[in-house]
Amino acid sequence: xxxxxxxxxxxxxxxxxxxxxxxxxxxxxxxxxxxxxxxxxxxxxxxxxxxxxxxxxxxxxxxxxxxxxxxxxxxxxxxxxxxxxxxxxxxxxxxxxxxxxxxxxxxxxxx
Amino acid sequence: xxxxxxxxxxxxxxxxxxxxxxxxxxxxxxxxxxxxxxxxxxxxxxxxxxxxxxxxxxxxxxxxxxxxxxxxxxxxxxxxxxxxxxxxxxxxxxxxxxxxxxxxxxxxx
Numbered sequence: 068x069x070x071x072x073x074x075x076x077x078x079x080x081x082x083x084x085x086x087x088x089x090x091x092x093x094x095x096x097x098x099x100x101x102x103x104x105x106x107x108x109x110x111x112x113x114x115x116x117x118x119x120x121x122x123x124x125x126x127x128x129x130x131x132x133x134x135x136x137x138x139x140x141x142x143x144x145x146x147x148x149x150x151x152x153x154x155x156x157x158x159x160x161x162x163x164x165x166x167x168x169x170x171x172x173x174x175x176x177x178x
Numbered sequence: 179x180x181x182x183x184x185x186x187x188x189x190x191x192x193x194x195x196x197x198x199x200x201x202x203x204x205x206x207x208x209x210x211x212x213x214x215x216x217x218x219x220x221x222x223x224x225x226x227x228x229x230x231x232x233x234x235x236x237x238x239x240x241x242x243x244x245x246x247x248x249x250x251x252x253x254x255x256x257x258x259x260x261x262x263x264x265x266x267x268x269x270x271x272x273x274x275x276x277x278x279x280x281x282x283x284x285x286x287x
Contacts, residue, residue: 071220100274109182109266109277110221123273142271157220159275167275169221 069094069159071170079176080148088143088173094161098122099141099168101133104155116141145175153177180204184267184278190285196254197282200267203248207269210243212252215264215280224252224265259285 072091083085094097096168098117102110112125116135134140139160145152160167181203190196202210208229213221227234227241227250234241239254250269254261264280 098273102275107279109268109279110275112274112276115273117273125274159221164227165241166223168223169213171220 070156071168073158073170073173075173076171077174079178080149081178082150084148085144085146086148086175088156089140090158090170091140092099096160096165097139098161099135100161101141101143102157102159104157104172106111107177110157113143148177149158150177179270180269180276180278181268182267182278184281186279186281188281190257190283190284192257192259192285193285194257196257196261196283198252198265198283200250200278201248202250202269204269204271204276205248207271209270210250210274211268211270212241213266213268215266223268257285261285
């Protein structure tokens with residue numbers, strides 16, 4: 068049983084560009100949450116998707132948007148990249164009765 | 179927002195017990211979690227406790243919850259070199275998890 072998978076593993080972009088990160092949830096999970104982890108800090112909640120809708124959002128600007136597909140996979144889009152967006156982006160999947168299980172993350176570097 | 183605080187570093191001798199502490203502010207938290215992160219990796223779920231429990235034991239791991247003081251701890255018995263990592267406390271409120279900054283545990287021989 069594959070766990071949570073994320074792609075790509077690493078990404079380098081320049082300021083002002085746009086990026087799309089992808090996540091496939093663990094088998095049996097229908098909910099996907101996204102977190103940003105800056106270097107030396109704990110993860111910060113961006114948003115959660117359930118039934119293809121954004122169910123809850125953290126304190127992130129509208130430049131951060133997402134999508135969930137009918138197969139429960141999800142994308143995180145970040146527009147107009149800033150240097151401060153450089154971080155590890157973590158996807159977590161869960162079901163209505165389970166804890167959140169995390170993927171390996173996508174490391175984004177903005178130059 | 180929710181505040182979750184942890185001490186930043188812990189050094190422990192191999193074979194001893196480790197105790198990692200966490201305090202939080204949100205009294206409506208439902209579940210409380212401990213995650214482990216090794217260098218360059220994602221977060222591994224270690225254990226969790228429901229807010230109406232005060233203790234949970236899972237092999238070498240013991241979680242204690244003092245809901246009155248909003249204090250959570252993780253005890254690792256017989257700490258091994260493979261336990262060296264960053265440990266995060268997380269509290270759930272609604273659907274989101276709020277994390278502490280992490281405790282770096284170093285196991286010395």
